[in-house]
Amino acid sequence: MQPALTFGNYQAHFVDTLQQLEAHEVWQRQPFTIVLVDSNTRAYCLPRLMELAVFQDALILEVPAGESTKNLDMCEHIWESLLAAKAGRDAVLVNLGGGMVSDLGGFVAGAYKRGIPFINIPTTVLAMVDATVGAKTGINLGGVKNSIGLFNEPEAVFFHLPFLETLPHEEVLSGFAEMLKHALLSGQEHWDALVAVGPEGIIANPELIIRSLKVKQAIVGQDPLEQGIRKTLNLGHTIGHALESESMRLGKPLLHGHTVALGMVAELWLSMQILGFPQKDFKAVSNYLLGLYGSFLNIDLSLDNLAELVGNDKKNRSKQFSFSLLQQFGKPEYNCNVSREQLLEALVYLRGSL
Ligand SMILES: NC(=O)c1ccc[n+]([C@@H]2O[C@H](COP(=O)([O-])OP(=O)(O)OC[C@H]3O[C@@H](n4cnc5c(N)ncnc54)[C@H](O)[C@@H]3O)[C@@H](O)[C@H]2O)c1
Numbered sequence: 001m002q003p004a005l006t007f008g009n010y011q012a013h014f015v016d017t018l019q020q021l022e023a024h025e026v027w028q029r030q031p032f033t034i035v036l037v038d039s040n041t042r043a044y045c046l047p048r049l050m051e052l053a054v055f056q057d058a059l060i061l062e063v064p065a066g067e068s069t070k071n072l073d074m075c076e077h078i079w080e081s082l083l084a085a086k087a088g089r090d091a092v093l094v095n096l097g098g099g100m101v102s103d104l105g106g107f108v109a110g111a112y113k114r115g116i117p118f119i120n121i122p123t124t125v126l127a128m129v130d131a132t133v134g135a136k137t138g139i140n141l142g143g144v145k146n147s148i149g150l151f152n153e154p155e156a157v158f159f160h161l162p163f164l165e166t167l168p169h170e171e172v173l174s175g176f177a178e179m180l181k182h183a184l185l186s187g188q189e190h191w192d193a194l195v196a197v198g199p200e201g202i203i204a205n206p207e208l209i210i211r212s213l214k215v216k217q218a219i220v221g222q223d224p225l226e227q228g229i230r231k232t233l234n235l236g237h238t239i240g241h242a243l244e245s246e247s248m249r250l251g252k253p254l255l256h257g258h259t260v261a262l263g264m265v266a267e268l269w270l271s272m273q274i275l276g277f278p279q280k281d282f283k284a285v286s287n288y289l290l291g292l293y294g295s296f297l298n299i300d301l302s303l304d305n306l307a308e309l310v311g312n313d314k315k316n317r318s319k320q321f322s323f324s325l326l327q328q329f330g331k332p333e334y335n336c337n338v339s340r341e342q343l344l345e346a347l348v349y350l351r352g353s354l
């Protein structure tokens, strides 16, 4: 078994068998277990959990799969279900699923009766390397991604890699994009190791998942509330979120990681213009990203809409856009000022390279 990784006040445990999860003290302290699943994790993941004694009497709450479930109506629905079940301070909410379930569940748990404890059991690559660690939770409102949310730490996170066996390939690719982002932030050797294995090799190489987690752990550990260096984890996300929102508005939603990968192409282009990111590295990285993710961008990109959406980003407080960019592999910078003209040029570059 891998040693646990510490994040803030909680630990991420790697469990080879789900029985190992029963050893955690939370089940004694919080005897009323509620499991939040979506329709897919109910079908593919919940049956394995239900074999454990601690889940025998659990209340199961199912929400529809998909990003559009991460909304306020769904929170209300879950809060009403918790009230109807008389869930109180003895309850623990287990988020069994991808980042949608853990973002929604973590937020719901944070506000219900001023906060009940929750556990994350990620079942996607993206949720393992990113969404379930770092304590960000939240929902979408008014077409703006993650606009309502809380920093809210789980009690613990349990990684059980066999859950990934049923994950569709495009979802593996989505999580792989966040792993590539971690590699860009950490150094060329990490990038080369990931590219050598490719998205197909992730499940067979759990050490790459762990390596990715360690990048996130090191950054979040220095700056849990995103006052400074944690902003570097937003590489690809400022433009990525705009692409994600725009694709949702057009009724052709793109997966989070796919938009982050394409956002990284545009943001590395900005990095080259503004911070001197080396041109040969830009070519290699953007060719790789476009090869894996370019074909997903099948929407008609309106540059004005995208620039408007970038302006709505929580990180932009003034007319100048604020980006996290890369000086070179492993050398990120945050609070980089980008003008509207530069942003539009980056979007033109992205559109032209598809
Ligand atoms: N809080 C954070 O720090 C953070 C970081 C990154 C992303 N996110 C959020 O995470 C979400 C994206 O996460 P995601 O990619 O995991 O999406 P997701 O939770 O929507 O899961 C993707 C799809 O895979 C299905 N699925 C999940 N596990 C499965 C399994 N084991 N087998 C088969 N199907 C399975 C789901 O039902 C869904 O259809 C977005 O809402 C994003 O904003 C949050």
Ligand SMILES: [Zn+2]
Pocket: 130, 178, 237, 256, 260
């Ligand atoms: Zn992300």
